[in-house]
Amino acid sequence: MDEMNFEMLNELLAAGKFGTLKSELNELNEVDIAEFFGSLEPKQQLLVFRILSKDMSAEVFAYLEPDDQINIVNLITDRELSELVDELFLDDTVDFLEEVPANVVTRVLKAADKETRQLINRFLSYPENSAGSIMTIEMVQLHDYLTVEEAIENIRRTGIDKETIYTCYCIDKARHLVGTIDLSELIFNDSNTLLSDIMEEDASLISVNTLDDQEYVADIVTKYDLLSVPVTDNENRLVGIITIDDVIDVIEEEVTEDFEKMAAMTPSDDEYLKTGVFKLAKNRILWLLILMISGTFTGKIIEGYETLLAGFVALTASMPMLMGTGGNAGSQASTLIIRGLAVGEIEIKDYFKIVMKELRVAAVCGIVLGAANILRMYLFSEGTIEVFLVVSLAMFIAIVVAKLIGCSLPIFAKIVKLDPALMAGPMIATLVDIVTLVIYFALAKVFLL
Numbered sequence: 415m416d417e418m419n420f421e422m423l424n425e426l427l428a429a430g431k432f433g434t435l436k437s438e439l440n441e442l443n444e445v446d447i448a449e450f451f452g453s454l455e456p457k458q459q460l461l462v463f464r465i466l467s468k469d470m471s472a473e474v475f476a477y478l479e480p481d482d483q484i485n486i487v488n489l490i491t492d493r494e495l496s497e498l499v500d501e502l503f504l505d506d507t508v509d510f511l512e513e514v515p516a517n518v519v520t521r522v523l524k525a526a527d528k529e530t531r532q533l534i535n536r537f538l539s540y541p542e543n544s545a546g547s548i549m550t551i552e553m554v555q556l557h558d559y560l561t562v563e564e565a566i567e568n569i570r571r572t573g574i575d576k577e578t579i580y581t582c583y584c585i586d587k588a589r590h591l592v593g594t595i596d597l598s599e600l601i602f603n604d605s606n607t608l609l610s611d612i613m614e615e616d617a618s619l620i621s622v623n624t625l626d627d628q629e630y631v632a633d634i635v636t637k638y639d640l641l642s643v644p645v646t647d648n649e650n651r652l653v654g655i656i657t658i659d660d661v662i663d664v665i666e667e668e669v670t671e672d673f674e675k676m677a678a679m680t681p682s683d684d685e686y687l688k689t690g691v692f693k694l695a696k697n698r699i700l701w702l703l704i705l706m707i708s709g710t711f712t713g714k715i716i717e718g719y720e721t722l723l724a725g726f727v728a729l730t731a732s733m734p735m736l737m738g739t740g741g742n743a744g745s746q747a748s749t750l751i752i753r754g755l756a757v758g759e760i761e762i763k764d765y766f767k768i769v770m771k772e773l774r775v776a777a778v779c780g781i782v783l784g785a786a787n788i789l790r791m792y793l794f795s796e797g798t799i800e801v802f803l804v805v806s807l808a809m810f811i812a813i814v815v816a817k818l819i820g821c822s823l824p825i826f827a828k829i830v831k832l833d834p835a836l837m838a839g840p841m842i843a844t845l846v847d848i849v850t851l852v853i854y855f856a857l858a859k860v861f862l863l
Contacts, residue, residue, distance in 0.1 A: 448477035472501030505550035546624035549654035728797035741843035747820030
């Protein structure tokens with residue numbers, strides 16, 4: 415929503431034209447109203463929240479930032495809070511409660527009715543980042559013995575409160591998930607047809623378990639292009655569904671976490687501008703210390719060849735370039751492998767295919783860069799052709815080794831059940847720096863002394 419609309423809404427609010435303001439807000443999307451909320455003072459937020467209808471206020475509340483949600487809960491009455499909890503989808507309530515202090519959780523649970531409170535507590539008991547923790551129970555579930563006509567009547571009666579009605583889930587008398595059926599199938603089939611005759615079942619039935627990791631759920635939804643995926647317990651009983659909007663949130667969380675790990679930072683769910691300086695430092699300092707200590711090995715290697723470096727100035731001048739090129743080559747390979755592992759394009763069994771491909775890529779890159787380096791040193795550096803050749807040969811070997819390390823470490827991490835994103839950027843660069851210097855000085859010692 416643009417600033418002009420914000421300005422108009424603020425003018426209506428300041429002038430006390432609440433009827434007009436309500437009409438304008440009703441024309442907007444819930445996401446835009448939530449954005450407008452973020453620009454208001456706490457007391458103004460409460461006023462606008464009360465102007466909205468009950469169902470609209472609940473939908474807007476689900477899109478608010480956690481701080482704004484907490485503010486609203488702290489300002490409204492117990493009766494208003496009870497009505498809000500009744501209107502919210504259960505998964506939105508759980509998402510909110512996972513982000514707020516214990517006193518807010520206590521007040522929300524107190525305002526909920528007994529059945530809702532039991533459901534919320536059950537959801538909160540699932541492991542963090544599991545399918546159970548992000549699912550919702552607001553789905554259309556139909557017994558497989560119903561006819562199409564009975565199923566459509568059931569949807570008309572109960573569908574208004576469901577997150578989605580496009581895919582319906584068929585269960586038997588014991589609530590086992592036995593099939594799915596699209597709303598379009600119900601519309602285009604004869605009214606007396608049994609659901610058991612037209613539902614998708616067996617090999618076509620895709621579901622996840624309550625304890626499956628949310629990243630696995632996102633992979634399943636992405637692979638099969640689903641709008642929602644059913645969640646079952648260990649006995650294959652239907653307990654909920656996960657909709658595409660929640661999957662998108664999961665993908666965003668996982669990508670953010672991978673970026674942070676690849677930059678050698680401890681992952682955090684907090685927003686950057688709302689995170690304190692000391693917490694940001696805490697998230698970064700551990701890996702910086704590890705990498706700094708690792709850099710000690712680089713220094714020790716250089717110290718061991720002081721005499722050699724003193725005799726050949728061009729060798730010293732070429733060290734930053736060599737280390738940077740090797741680190742970049744390794745990071746390029748690791749980034750592609752990490753991405754391939756994340757989206758399922760690459761599996762552990764593909765390791766030797768990856769190695770052969772990266773060796774060929776490294777050979778091409780190494781030859782081109784080595785030749786370019788000889789020309790560069792001839793034009794801009796002092797030294798003999800022997801020195802130029804040693805630097806270029808070291809660069810070629812360093813690129814080959816860096817590519818091997820870059821493609822191997824993420825797969826090794828996958829084998830030992832670590833996140834492949836840990837084996838990226840700074841980690842690869844530090845390791846490659848050490849290996850590059852060892853190769854560099856070994857070649858210089860053989861050919862120049």
